[in-house]
Amino acid sequence: MEQQIFHHTYENGITLVAQPMPWLESAAFSIAVPAGCQYDALPQRGIANFVCEMVQRGCGELNSREFIEALESLGVDYSSSASLYNTNFGGAMQAAQLHDALRVYADVLQRPSFPEDQLEDGRSVCFQEIAALKDDLAQRALQKLRTNFYGSIEGRNCEGTHETVQSITLSDIRNFYDQHYRPNGLIIACAGKLDFDLLQTHVGELFQDWQSKPDPFVPTAPSTHGAEHIEHESEQTHIAIAYPGVPYSHEDYYLNRGAIGVLSGGMSSRLFTEVREKRGLCYTVFASCHTLKDKGAVLCYSGTTNERAQETLDVIIEELQKMALGIKEDELRRLKVQIKSGMVMQQESCRGRAGSIAGDWFHLGRVRTLDEVNEKINQLTVESINEYLAANPPQSFDIVTLGPQPLEFEANEISATQA
Amino acid sequence: MKYRQHRLNNGLNILAECNPQAYTSAFGFFVRTGARDETSEISGVSHFLEHMVFKGTPNRSAAQVNLELDEMGSSSNARTGEESTIYHAAVLPEFQGQIVELLSDIMRPSLRIDDFETEKQVIIEEIKMYDDQPPYGGYERVMSEFFGKHPLGQSVLGTVDSVSGLTPESMMSYFEERYSPSNICFAGAGKIDFDQLVEDLDKHCGQWTPFSPGRSTQAADYRTGFVSMHKPNSHQQYILQMAAGPSSTQEIRFATAVLCSIIGDDSGSRLYWEFLDSGLAESAGMGGYDYQGSGAIMSFICCSPDQAQENLGRLAKLQQNIRNEGITQKELDLAKRKIASHIVLASERTNSRMFSIGAQWLSEESFKTVAEIAAIYESVTLDQIHEALETFPLDQNMTVTVGPCEDLVAPQ
Numbered sequence: 167m168e169q170q171i172f173h174h175t176y177e178n179g180i181t182l183v184a185q186p187m188p189w190l191e192s193a194a195f196s197i198a199v200p201a202g203c204q205y206d207a208l209p210q211r212g213i214a215n216f217v218c219e220m221v222q223r224g225c226g227e228l229n230s231r232e233f234i235e236a237l238e239s240l241g242v243d244y245s246s247s248a249s250l251y252n253t254n255f256g257g258a259m260q261a262a263q264l265h266d267a268l269r270v271y272a273d274v275l276q277r278p279s280f281p282e283d284q285l286e287d288g289r290s291v292c293f294q295e296i297a298a299l300k301d302d303l304a305q306r307a308l309q310k311l312r313t314n315f316y317g318s319i320e321g322r323n324c325e326g327t328h329e330t331v332q333s334i335t336l337s338d339i340r341n342f343y344d345q346h347y348r349p350n351g352l353i354i355a356c357a358g359k360l361d362f363d364l365l366q367t368h369v370g371e372l373f374q375d376w377q378s379k380p381d382p383f384v385p386t387a388p389s390t391h392g393a394e395h396i397e398h399e400s401e402q403t404h405i406a407i408a409y410p411g412v413p414y415s416h417e418d419y420y421l422n423r424g425a426i427g428v429l430s431g432g433m434s435s436r437l438f439t440e441v442r443e444k445r446g447l448c449y450t451v452f453a454s455c456h457t458l459k460d461k462g463a464v465l466c467y468s469g470t471t472n473e474r475a476q477e478t479l480d481v482i483i484e485e486l487q488k489m490a491l492g493i494k495e496d497e498l499r500r501l502k503v504q505i506k507s508g509m510v511m512q513q514e515s516c517r518g519r520a521g522s523i524a525g526d527w528f529h530l531g532r533v534r535t536l537d538e539v540n541e542k543i544n545q546l547t548v549e550s551i552n553e554y555l556a557a558n559p560p561q562s563f564d565i566v567t568l569g570p571q572p573l574e575f576e577a578n579e580i581s582a583t584q585a
Numbered sequence: 586m587k588y589r590q591h592r593l594n595n596g597l598n599i600l601a602e603c604n605p606q607a608y609t610s611a612f613g614f615f616v617r618t619g620a621r622d623e624t625s626e627i628s629g630v631s632h633f634l635e636h637m638v639f640k641g642t643p644n645r646s647a648a649q650v651n652l653e654l655d656e657m658g659s660s661s662n663a664r665t666g667e668e669s670t671i672y673h674a675a676v677l678p679e680f681q682g683q684i685v686e687l688l689s690d691i692m693r694p695s696l697r698i699d700d701f702e703t704e705k706q707v708i709i710e711e712i713k714m715y716d717d718q719p720p721y722g723g724y725e726r727v728m729s730e731f732f733g734k735h736p737l738g739q740s741v742l743g744t745v746d747s748v749s750g751l752t753p754e755s756m757m758s759y760f761e762e763r764y765s766p767s768n769i770c771f772a773g774a775g776k777i778d779f780d781q782l783v784e785d786l787d788k789h790c791g792q793w794t795p796f797s798p799g800r801s802t803q804a805a806d807y808r809t810g811f812v813s814m815h816k817p818n819s820h821q822q823y824i825l826q827m828a829a830g831p832s833s834t835q836e837i838r839f840a841t842a843v844l845c846s847i848i849g850d851d852s853g854s855r856l857y858w859e860f861l862d863s864g865l866a867e868s869a870g871m872g873g874y875d876y877q878g879s880g881a882i883m884s885f886i887c888c889s890p891d892q893a894q895e896n897l898g899r900l901a902k903l904q905q906n907i908r909n910e911g912i913t914q915k916e917l918d919l920a921k922r923k924i925a926s927h928i929v930l931a932s933e934r935t936n937s938r939m940f941s942i943g944a945q946w947l948s949e950e951s952f953k954t955v956a957e958i959a960a961i962y963e964s965v966t967l968d969q970i971h972e973a974l975e976t977f978p979l980d981q982n983m984t985v986t987v988g989p990c991e992d993l994v995a996p997q
Contacts, residue, residue, distance in 0.1 A: 290864020
């Protein structure tokens with residue numbers, strides 16, 4: 167499968183990166199604006215998310231309703247969200263509409279009108295997003311775990327709290343926009359049926375007048391490792407576990423990714439086999455690689471009825487610790503096929519590709535091609551993964567449980583709490 | 586792109602959309618069986634059986650099934666609904682022969698007692714998992730209230746009690762009543778060698794003995810009403826509402842689907858502007874549930890408890906307005922534009938093509954290509970939309986609300 171990646175960085179710092187997929191009739195874009203919730207001031211937590219909502223409530227010549235209608239008349243299936251580093255806008259559509267859709271987003275990013283009469287509706291939407299998290303017990307456990315593991319800034323959720331969102335004014339929103347929405351560091355990734363030269367000219371025309379701005383200061387906050395229980399009268403106990411991994415940009419990334427694939431990559435993976443298939447302890451169990459720009463984590467989750475939660479936790483910890491002893495040849499063989507097959511399947515979706523090349527550009531400053539990833543996967547050996555695991559054995563776990571009763575664990579399994 | 590079809594002597598249907606340009610292939614067994622085909626004693630057996638299908642055959646242990654699925658790098662899964670059970674896998678085209686053999690083999694499961702008892706625990710965990718997730722049994726409740734004694738009101742998961750009472754023997758006798766080759770279709774999409782596929786399926790499934798599983802598809806006698814379920818430790822209030830809708834073979838289902846998009850799509854719809862743009866609700870939407878012989882249109886709202894009573898009133902008023910004033914041409918045009926775009930995006934995934942083919946067979950429709958389906962939606966007129974509105978009045982519904990509110994009442 168031929169894969170060509172084109173990119174161009176404009177004078178103001180915007181990078182356009184694209185993959186033509188001529189076998190499709192559709193196209194998609196994924197825009198990452200370097201205005202994520204890491205910039206939220208503590209009393210204004212949730213502001214990046216609120217700004218993301220507000221830039222879509224009137225921009226350029228369009229009012230709030232006309233903006234949605236413009237996207238609908240182009241048949242754009244759109245989405246937006248704030249994340250730690252970026253605020254993301256994405257859309258997928260029939261290929262012929264890509265240029266017109268980007269024209270609409272040029273207004274969103276450069277000419278939001280922030281109409282005062284939309285402020286309270288926008289705020290209510292943000293309140294709803296905060297409320298939505300509360301009934302999702304698995305997400306609540308995992309969110310608390312990320313906050314403990316990465317600290318209160320890098321591990322934060324972008325929604326903020328009711329109180330902080332309540333306090334945000336229209337002028338706060340304008341200020342956040344003025345300081346953080348900027349072309350330097352902004353990524354526009356496109357994939358699908360497209361002509362890169364035409365796209366490059368078009369994007370240049372849409373964004374060339376936008377002036378770059380200084381990069382704002384990024385605050386940091388310490389982690390609060392350890393174990394924590396959240397009491398809740400639920401049918402299941404939700405167990406979330408984290409330990410240090412490596413970021414996507416790290417040379418050992420695929421070694422760790424390979425190890426986690428063996429642990430939790432398919433129906434024959436260790437966690438699925440030991441926790442669910444052999445013991446019937448749960449319906450859901452997984453481990454996955456989570457990445458920030460300069461650090462990573464392995465996150466595990468399982469939900470299990472309260473009486474069996476202790477056994478579930480014990481089996482998961484045992485399997486995690488057993489990883490230090492290494493993986494086997496047949497496990498790696500299966501994993502390689504799975505990863506490769508997954509990569510080919512991703513080629514069917516321009517939306518998936520646009521998102522993933524935007525992510526690559528953000529983390530690496532370039533895009534790993536299929537060939538390159540293939541080569542990295544081919545190079546994985548049992549020896550190299552086992553060496554990595556011996557040097558980086560899963561340990562010092564951060565644990566969050568949510569349910570009626572706390573669980574027990576050995577003190578030496580838990581990451582030391584930092585002052 | 587070529588549509589191919591074949592029927593084995595024992596009645597097993599093979600349907601495929603073969604696209605030599607595709608990079609992957611997707612396959613699935615579609616069985617016309619589900620919760621509506623169960624009696625209350627064996628409630629949940631269709632879904633439990635779906636799990637047991639992956640637990641091995643006379644030729645393979647449960648672990649071997651999992652190993653082989655992973656060795657092919659397959660993306661596989663299964664699902665059970667009110668009237669269908671689907672087993673599916675997507676693979677690289679080079680694995681066609683292997684995946685077809687594996688899927689065929691597991692369709693004749695052993696139901697070994699050890700595996701059965703372990704998997705029963707997984708099913709109970711699944712039931713408990715959904716008990717903790719919104720809308721906390723609200724969907725099962727609105728189905729059972731709306732359909733009443735009609736089999737479509739039966740729960741797919743069953744209860745902890747009904748599942749605990751199941752035995753390999755009761756499951757096997759259900760299997761022997763439902764899994765006739767004539768009641769099953771094998772659907773494929775993507776890069777497929779069809780002649781080879783037919784030859785392989787004949788070899789692996791040709792000896793399956795056919796019989797005639799029955800199913801009553803008598804139209805349901807829908808019920809209306811208002812039911813409140815108290816769930817004190819939920820933060821949000823969940824509102825689920827069911828009204829009559831088209832069955833899976835009624836021609837008006839296409840206009841109804843467009844109507845659902847106009848009223849309840851997650852962007853730009855009537856519900857969107859009323860509830861989501863304004864932040865009056867966390868989520869709001871409307872969609873069709875079409876079955877053989879009966880159908881429903883479900884509206885749902887999730888919002889904070891203090892807004893629930895007013896939102897119930899707003900929903901009723903919105904439905905009334907639509908009924909009195911109808912839909913505009915502009916709304917219809919935008920919805921069609923959106924649907925056309927969704928059809929193109931979905932058609933690019935072999936998995937979604939395979940599902941479309943299988944689902945068409947399940948409802949006993951004749952096969953339609955992507956272009957034909959797109960043309961049908963494009964041809965929907967405002968008159969047809971208004972006919973759908975008249976035929977399926979949204980204000981005659983069964984409403985179930987779940988959450989911390991104790992005193993919600995039906996809007997006047």
